[in-house]
Structure formats: C-alpha cells, structure tokens
Amino acid sequence: xxxxxxxxxxxxxxxxxxxxxxxxxxxxxxxxxxxxxxxxxxxxxxxxxxxxxxxxxxxxxxxxxxxxxxxxxxxxxxxxxxxxxxxxxxxxxxxxxxxxxxxxxxxxxxxxxxxxxxxxxxxxxxxxxxxxxxxxxxxxxxxxxxxxxxxxxxxxxxxxxxxxxxxxxxxxxxxxxxxxxxxxxxxxxxxxxxxxxxxxxxxxxxxxxxxxxxxxxxxxxxxxxxxxxxxxxxxxxxxxxxxxxxxxxxxxxxxxxxxxxxxxxxxxxxxxxxxxxxxxxxxxxxxxxxxxxxxxxxxxxxxxxxxxxxxxxxxxxxxxxxxxxxxxxxxxxxxxxxxxxxxxxxxxxxxxxxxxxxxxxxxxxxx
Amino acid sequence: xxxxxxxxxxxxxxxxxxxxxxxxxxxxxxxxxxxxxxxxxxxxxxxxxxxxxxxxxxxxxxxxxxxxxxxxxxxxxxxxxxxxxxxxxxxxxxxxxxxxxxxxxxxxxxxxxxxxxxxxxxxxxx
Numbered sequence: 001x002x003x004x005x006x007x008x009x010x011x012x013x014x015x016x017x018x019x020x021x022x023x024x025x026x027x028x029x030x031x032x033x034x035x036x037x038x039x040x041x042x043x044x045x046x047x048x049x050x051x052x053x054x055x056x057x058x059x060x061x062x063x064x065x066x067x068x069x070x071x072x073x074x075x076x077x078x079x080x081x082x083x084x085x086x087x088x089x090x091x092x093x094x095x096x097x098x099x100x101x102x103x104x105x106x107x108x109x110x111x112x113x114x115x116x117x118x119x120x121x122x123x124x125x126x127x128x129x130x131x132x133x134x135x136x137x138x139x140x141x142x143x144x145x146x147x148x149x150x151x152x153x154x155x156x157x158x159x160x161x162x163x164x165x166x167x168x169x170x171x172x173x174x175x176x177x178x179x180x181x182x183x184x185x186x187x188x189x190x191x192x193x194x195x196x197x198x199x200x201x202x203x204x205x206x207x208x209x210x211x212x213x214x215x216x217x218x219x220x221x222x223x224x225x226x227x228x229x230x231x232x233x234x235x236x237x238x239x240x241x242x243x244x245x246x247x248x249x250x251x252x253x254x255x256x257x258x259x260x261x262x263x264x265x266x267x268x269x270x271x272x273x274x275x276x277x278x279x280x281x282x283x284x285x286x287x288x289x290x291x292x293x294x295x296x297x298x299x300x301x302x303x304x305x306x307x308x309x310x311x312x313x314x315x316x317x318x319x320x321x322x323x324x325x326x327x328x329x330x331x332x333x334x335x336x337x338x339x340x341x342x343x344x345x346x347x348x349x350x351x352x353x354x355x356x357x358x359x360x361x362x363x364x365x366x367x
Numbered sequence: 368x369x370x371x372x373x374x375x376x377x378x379x380x381x382x383x384x385x386x387x388x389x390x391x392x393x394x395x396x397x398x399x400x401x402x403x404x405x406x407x408x409x410x411x412x413x414x415x416x417x418x419x420x421x422x423x424x425x426x427x428x429x430x431x432x433x434x435x436x437x438x439x440x441x442x443x444x445x446x447x448x449x450x451x452x453x454x455x456x457x458x459x460x461x462x463x464x465x466x467x468x469x470x471x472x473x474x475x476x477x478x479x480x481x482x483x484x485x486x487x488x489x490x491x492x493x
Contacts, residue, residue, distance in 0.1 A: 063479070063482060065479070065482060065483060065486060066482065066486065069486045069489070073489075073491060116428070116430075117427075117428040
C-alpha cells in the first residue's frame with residue numbers, strides 16, 4: 001500500500017468487541033468506532049440518523065459543551081456519521097490524547113443521558129439540516145429512490161430522518177440499547193499502539209457495554225430488479241439506473257464504476273456520475289445522467305444501449321486497482337477486492353429512476 | 368439578582384443546620400400559607416418571574432401535561448382575581464400539592480450557563 005504501515009494487529013481478547021489497530025508514522029491518530037446500526041437496521045425510519053446525531057451530546061460523566069471544549073484544547077475533533085451499514089463515531093487527535101478519546105467515545109456509547117429537551121432543541125434541527133442539504137442534490141434524491149426500488153426494506157430504508165414516521169425519544173433510547181452492545185461494536189484505530197489501545201479500551205466503559213447479538217447482515221438481502229420510478233421535481237432532470245450486486249460480483253462493478261467515470265471510456269462524456277457502493281452482503285452500482293431533460297434522454301439511451309452491448313473492462317483494471325488503493329488509504333475499513341481478473345461486463349436487468357421533467361425523460365422500456 | 372441556584376444552596380444550608388431549621392421552616396410554612404397564592408389555586412413555582420430567557424427556556428422544556436396544568440392554574444387565578452373571589456378550602460391548593468415543578472429545570476439551565484462561563488474563562492496550565 002502507499003503508506004508505510006508498520007503493523008496491523010487484530011484482537012478480540014477478553015471481550016467480544018473487535019479491536020483493529022494500525023500503527024503509522026506521524027503525530028495524528030484516528031479512532032473510529034463502527035456500530036452496525038446504519039439505516040438498514042433501523043427499527044423505525046430515520047432512527048439511526050437521529051441516534052447518530054445524539055452522539056456526543058450530554059453524557060452522565062460530562063456535558064456536550066465540556067466534551068467539545070476539552071477536545072478542542074487537546075487539539076482533536078469528533079464526528080458521528082451514519083450510512084446504510086453503520087454509525088461511525090470517530091475522533092482525530094494528536095497521538096498523546098489516546099486515553100482521553102477512548103474514554104470519551106466509550107462514555108458516548110455507554111453513558112449518553114438522552115435528555116428530553118435535547119431532541120427538539122439540538123438533535124432534530126441538526127437532523128433536519130442534514131436532510132435539507134442532502135435533498136438539495138438531485139443525486140441524493142435519485143439514489144434514495146434507487147435504493148428503495150432495489151432493496152425495498154433494509155438497505156432500501158431512507159438514510160435520513162424525514163419525519164414521515166414519527167420517532168420518539170424512547171424509540172431512540174431503545175435502539176441505542178439494542179445496538180450499543182459489545183458484539184455489535186468494532187474499534188478501528190490508525191496511528192496508535194495496539195497494546196496501549198487494548199489497555200485503554202479495557203479500562204474504559206467500552207468493556208462494560210452489555211453483551212448482545214451483532215446485527216451485522218450475514219446473508220444477501222432480496223434484490224428487486226426491473227423497477228421503474230418516476231417523480232416530478234423542479235430543477236435539473238436526472239435519469240439514473242442501478243443494479244443491486246452480490247458480494248461475488250463486487251470486483252466487476254468496482255472496475256465498471258471506475259471505468260465509466262474515467263477518460264478510458266467514451267461514455268464518460270455522457271455520464272454525470274457513476275458509483276459503486278459496497279455494504280455488507282450487498283452493493284449497489286448506480287449511474288446518473290443529469291442536466292436538461294432532452295439532453296439527458298439522449299445520453300441515457302446511448303449509455304444504456306452501450307452497456308447492454310457489453311463493455312470490455314480489462315483495460316481499466318489497473319486504473320481501478322489504483323483508485324481502490326487510494327480510497328483504502330482514507331477509508332475506515334479497507335476493502336479487499338481483487339480486481340485483476342475482471343474481464344467484461346454486460347448490463348442485464350436494472351432499476352430506473354427518472355426525476356425532474358419526467359415528461360421529456362424516457363421510460364425504462366424505451367432504453 | 369440572586370440566582371435560583373444560590374437560593375437553593377442557602378435553603379439547603381438552613382435545612383442542614385438544626386438551629387436555623389427550627390426557626391426558618393415553620394416561618395416559611397406560615398409565610399407561604401398566609402401569602403395566599405394557594406387560595407388562588409397557584410403553586411409557588413407559578414410565581415417565579417418568567418419574563419427572562421432562563422425561565423422562558425425552562426418553560427419550553429416542561430413536559431406537555433405540566434405546562435397544561437400551569438396554564439390552567441394561571442387561568443383559575445386570573446378568574447379569581449377578576450371576580451374578587453378566593454377558592455373554597457377544598458378547591459384551594461393543598462401544601463402537599465405545592466411541588467417545585469419548574470425549579471429542577473431552572474437549576475439545570477443555570478448549571479449549564481455556569482459551566483459555559485467557567486469553560487469560556489478557563490486557563491490552560493502547561
């Protein structure tokens with residue numbers, strides 16, 4: 001890999017929480033706690049987003065303000081993000097701050113006080129902000145529709161809380177009790193000494209987390225293909241296709257996404273964005289064409305017919321491997337996909353979303 | 368202005384000191400009984416001056432049923448005032464019902480504000 005990784009040590013000694021520590025040069029460490037509590041595991045729509053926003057609020061040991069100010073003095077920063085798979089609580093800090101940050105994140109998991117006023121005063125406005133900024137992008141709207149068309153439940157759940165299904169504080173608390181358990185939590189640290197980290201984790205509230213089952217998906221969810229969704233919206237039009245992917249085909253689609261967005265492919269001129277998002281046991285390849293409706297219509301027709309005719313991906317494996325390695329450098333968990341043996345790709349059944357000026361956008365059967 | 372925190376602190380000191388307690392507790396009970404707000408159906412916490420940001424914030428944090436009950440007591444008291452009537456003994460508030468429902472929220476808010484001031488003025492020793 002590109003960085004000089006000294007050692008990567010994994011351990012589950014003494015407690016069920018998995019700890020992965022990677023030593024690295026430099027003064028900065030990163031500590032991430034991955035909780036299998038993404039929107040696919042949500043008991044109610046949006047509850048995992050609200051829980052993610054509840055992280056780093058008041059705990060029984062220190063208030064949110066104190067946590068922020070103390071961390072600022074130590075030169076570190078916290079963040080809590082949610083995706084379909086997991087909630088990530090992460091901290092970036094100077095190496096010597098490790099014990100403080102292990103403790104702080106442990107307290108968030110174990111001792112968050114969930115005060116009733118925090119929900120309307122802090123968490124809901126923050127959640128609303130997330131949703132509003134996300135919805136400003138037609139890509140996000142289209143991807144939400146593609147996910148819900150491809151998976152319906154689980155991965156198809158909305159990523160953010162939208163208020164359609166009411167979530168109360170008790171729902172959030174119950175969800176937190178369910179997901180913040182030993183087996184469902186994984187600690188990933190970069191730039192720290194593994195032995196020291198293990199010691200601090202043992203001493204922190206992380207080792208007091210209740211035992212409970214891991215929620216992580218163990219089987220591939222059911223896929224739905226050939227679904228078409230059309231939605232009128234003001235603004236730029238977007239036509240998108242998506243293919244739900246089994247873990248065995250991850251490499252093909254990884255290369256395909258890299259190929260279609262690179263100058264190696266002639267289609268890259270017509271495609272606005274193509275991405276392959278990997279989750280545990282399933283992935284979704286999606287391709288977007290955005291712009292003025294009539295231009296979108298001709299572009300998407302061209303792209304889909306070219307993909308149906310088949311594309312040779314062997315020229316792009318090297319490019320995809322480099323791209324993957326670069327992404328792994330900054331990723332929380334490096335994905336181990338071997339793209340070397342990918343040959344060609346032919347588009348079969350897919351899901352289709354037309355968003356915007358749907359009157360001028362093609363139907364799925366016209367593609 | 369004395370904060371609620373300092374008043375509660377003084378109150379706790381009096382309760383802890385037997386000599387002071389034996390004087391102040393009966394006097395306070397007598398004062399509350401004779402000040403007459405219970406005969407208008409009010410609780411002591413209803414009398415707290417509410418036109419300031421701290422109390423407004425505390426009121427916004429009250430549970431729905433508490434705020435409903437508070438508004439009902441206020442309306443009752445206003446009606447009593449307009450009609451120059453006092454509530455009959457069975458309808459007047461009993462001392463056991465005179466609970467400090469707002470005070471915990473005020474104390475929490477004042478603690479938050481005090482913590483903020485403390486952290487704003489913290490000096491880092493190297």
